[in-house]
Amino acid sequence: MATRIQFENSCEVGVFSKLTNAYCLVAIGGSESFYSAFEAELADVIPVVKTSIGGTRIIGRLCAGNKNGLLLPHTTTDQELQHLRNSLPDQVVVQRIDERLSALGNCIACNDHVALTHTDLDKETEELIADVLGVEVFRQTIAGNILVGSYCTFSNRGGLVHPHTSIEDLDELSTLLQVPLVAGTVNRGSEVIAAGMTVNDWTAFCGADTTATELSVIESVFKLREAQPSAIVDEMRKSLIDTYV
Amino acid sequence: MNHRRPSKRRRHSRLQRPQPFLGFSPFARSLFLTSSCSSSNRHSRDRSLSHLPSESNPKHAVCKHPTPTKRPSSVSDDDEDNEVNEKESGAEQEMEIIQADFGFFDPKPGDFGGVKLLLQNYLDNKPWDLSGFVDLILEQTTVGTVVKSDGGDDQGDEENDDEDDVYAVISALNLGRYAEHECIHELKKFLLEACGDENVKKKLRTLLEKQANEVGLLVSQRFVNCPHQLVPPLYDALFDEVSWATEDEPTQELRDSFRFKCYLLVTRIYMRKKVDQQKTVTSPDCNEAVVYIKAEDEIFQELSSFSFTFRLHNEQLVPYELRNYNLIGLVMVVKAEAVPKFRERLKSLLAES
Numbered sequence: 108m109a110t111r112i113q114f115e116n117s118c119e120v121g122v123f124s125k126l127t128n129a130y131c132l133v134a135i136g137g138s139e140s141f142y143s144a145f146e147a148e149l150a151d152v153i154p155v156v157k158t159s160i161g162g163t164r165i166i167g168r169l170c171a172g173n174k175n176g177l178l179l180p181h182t183t184t185d186q187e188l189q190h191l192r193n194s195l196p197d198q199v200v201v202q203r204i205d206e207r208l209s210a211l212g213n214c215i216a217c218n219d220h221v222a223l224t225h226t227d228l229d230k231e232t233e234e235l236i237a238d239v240l241g242v243e244v245f246r247q248t249i250a251g252n253i254l255v256g257s258y259c260t261f262s263n264r265g266g267l268v269h270p271h272t273s274i275e276d277l278d279e280l281s282t283l284l285q286v287p288l289v290a291g292t293v294n295r296g297s298e299v300i301a302a303g304m305t306v307n308d309w310t311a312f313c314g315a316d317t318t319a320t321e322l323s324v325i326e327s328v329f330k331l332r333e334a335q336p337s338a339i340v341d342e343m344r345k346s347l348i349d350t351y352v
Numbered sequence: 353m354n355h356r357r358p359s360k361r362r363r364h365s366r367l368q369r370p371q372p373f374l375g376f377s378p379f380a381r382s383l384f385l386t387s388s389c390s391s392s393n394r395h396s397r398d399r400s401l402s403h404l405p406s407e408s409n410p411k412h413a414v415c416k417h418p419t420p421t422k423r424p425s426s427v428s429d430d431d432e433d434n435e436v437n438e439k440e441s442g443a444e445q446e447m448e449i450i451q452a453d454f455g456f457f458d459p460k461p462g463d464f465g466g467v468k469l470l471l472q473n474y475l476d477n478k479p480w481d482l483s484g485f486v487d488l489i490l491e492q493t494t495v496g497t498v499v500k501s502d503g504g505d506d507q508g509d510e511e512n513d514d515e516d517d518v519y520a521v522i523s524a525l526n527l528g529r530y531a532e533h534e535c536i537h538e539l540k541k542f543l544l545e546a547c548g549d550e551n552v553k554k555k556l557r558t559l560l561e562k563q564a565n566e567v568g569l570l571v572s573q574r575f576v577n578c579p580h581q582l583v584p585p586l587y588d589a590l591f592d593e594v595s596w597a598t599e600d601e602p603t604q605e606l607r608d609s610f611r612f613k614c615y616l617l618v619t620r621i622y623m624r625k626k627v628d629q630q631k632t633v634t635s636p637d638c639n640e641a642v643v644y645i646k647a648e649d650e651i652f653q654e655l656s657s658f659s660f661t662f663r664l665h666n667e668q669l670v671p672y673e674l675r676n677y678n679l680i681g682l683v684m685v686v687k688a689e690a691v692p693k694f695r696e697r698l699k700s701l702l703a704e705s
Binding site: 113115116117118138294295296297315316 | 462464465468472473477478479480482483666
C-alpha cells in the first residue's frame with residue numbers, strides 16, 4: 108500500500124527517511140506524525156530507527172542501503188554510527204565509507220540484488236558497495252543525469268525513473284535491473300523521484316502532494332496492491348522481464 | 353531538494369545573438385528611452401530584464417515591463433558592450449560578469465514546485481495547507497507574477513518550461529474572496545495567535561474578520577541573491593495588475609475584490625539580540641538595530657499603519673556576520689493610499705544602491 112505523508116511542511120519524504128526490507132531510518136526533529144506514520148505501517152515487521160547523519164536530517168540522501176547492509180558517509184559521527192549498529196538487526200552490516208561524493212543516497216540506487224551508481228564513484232567504493240550490500244554494481248546515468256540515486260528508485264519488484272528517460276534507456280535499465288520500470292513523477296510533477304518517495308517490497312511512502320494518478324502508477328509498478336510483508340522471501344528472479352508498458 | 357540552483361549556462365550565451373527589440377508599443381518605447389541605469393553599472397553582475405506577454409493574458413498587449421538599456425539598437429553595440437564585459441572580467445579577476453535574463457510570467461499550474469519551495473517557510477514551521485495556498489496564487493492569473501529565467505524566445509525545439517526555476521513570486525490575494533479556503537483560515541488563525549499586543553490584535557482581528565473583503569494579502573518572496581534590479585518592476589507589475597483588474601475583470605464582484613483598502617504583508621527581518629556593550633564595541637560587523645532581508649520591507653514598515661513581530665520556532669542557519677541577530681517574523685498592514693509613495697521610494701532606494 109502506498110501512503111501519503113509529510114515531513115513538517117515538506118513533501119520530500121525520501122530526503123528525511125530511508126526504507127528497506129529489513130529496517131527503516133527516520134530523521135529526528137520532524138513532528139511525531141511523520142514517525143508514527145512509519146510506525147503504523149511497519150512497527151511489527153521491521154525496526155523503525157530515528158537517527159541523524161552528520162548532525163543533519165537529510166538522512167535519506169546521505170546513506171544507501173538494502174536488507175544486507177547500510178553505507179554511511181564519512182560525515183557520520185561515531186555516536187550515530189554506534190547508535191545505528193545497535194538499533195539495526197545483526198545481519199545488517201553497517202559501514203562508514205570514505206568517499207569524496209558523500210551524499211551516498213544521491214549517488215547510489217539499489218535494491219537487494221543490483222545497484223546503480225554515479226559514474227564518478229571511486230573503485231574502492233564500488234567494491235565496498237558490492238561487498239557490504241551484496242549487489243551487482245552498474246555505473247549508469249538516468250536521462251542524462253549522473254545522480255542516479257536521486258532520479259530513480261527501485262525495489263525488488265519494480266522501479267520508477269525520471270520522466271524524461273527514453274524508451275531505449277528504459278529497456279536497457281530494465282534488463283540490467285531485471286525489474287519492470289516506468290518513467291513517471293511524484294509530488295505533482297517533481298522529477299526527483301527518490302527525494303519524493305521511499306519504497307520497499309510491500310509498502311511505499313510518498314509526499315502529500317502526490318496526485319491520485321501518480322499514486323496509482325506507483326502502486327502498480329511496485330506491485331504494492333497484493334503484497335504482504337510475510338510473503339517476502341529471498342527470491343531469485345527466474346524470468347526475464349522486458350520493459351513494463 | 354527538488355530545485356536546481358540557477359545555473360550559469362547563460363554565460364556569454366548572448367554574445368552572438370541579436371536581441372529582439374520588444375518596444376513595439378508606445379508605452380514600452382517611452383519606458384525604454386527613459387531608462388538608463390543598468391548599463392552603466394558594470395561592477396556587479398550585469399542583468400538584462402526581459403519579458404514575455406503570456407498567451408493566457410492577451411488583453412494586456414502592452415509589454416509588461418520595460419526592456420532595459422542594452423537590448424536596443426544594433427548588434428555591434430551589443431558586441432562592443434560584451435567586449436567591454438570580457439575585458440573587465442579579465443581585469444577584475446574576482447568579479448565575473450554574467451549575463452542573465454529573467455522573464456516575468458503570469459502564474460501557471462506548472463510553477464507549483466518552484467513557488468511552493470519559495471513559500472516553504474511562510475508561516476514558520478506550522479504545518480498548514482501550503483499546497484492549497486500555492487494553488488490559490490497560481491489560479492489567480494490576472495494578478496500575480498512569477499519570475500523565471502528567460503531563454504524561451506531563441507530556443508527552437510523548446511521543452512515545456514515546467515522545469516524552469518522560479519526565482520521570485522509576487523501576488524495579492526483578497527482575504528474575503530478566499531475566506532472559505534482552509535489555507536486562508538489557517539493563516540488568519542496563525543496571525544492572530546502570533547500577535548502579542550492586545551491592541552494590535554484587536555485591530556488585526558477587525559481587519560481579518562469584518563473587513564476581509566478589502567484586505568489584500570501581499571505575498572512576495574524571492575531567492576536571497578536575486579538581483580535588486582528585479583524588485584521595482586516586480587512591484588510595479590503587481591500594483592499595475594491590481595488596478596487593471598479593477599477595470600478588466602469580467603464580473604462586478606471580481607472587480608470590486610481588487611479594490612483593496614489595505615495590504616497585509618508577512619515577512620522576516622533580523623533584529624539585534626540584546627548583547628553586552630563590551631562585545632558590540634569591538635565587533636566590526638553590522639551595527640544596525642534591524643536588518644531587512646528584502647529592501648522594500650524597510651519602506652513598507654515606515655509607511656505601515658501598524659505592524660507586529662513574532663518569534664520563529666524552526667532552526668535558523670544564521671550567517672556569521674549576523675550572529676548577533678535573531679531572525680523574526682514581521683507582519684505589516686499598509687494602506688492602499690500609501691502605495692504610490694512606496695513605488696517612488698522603492699525606485700529611488702534601489703537606484704542608489
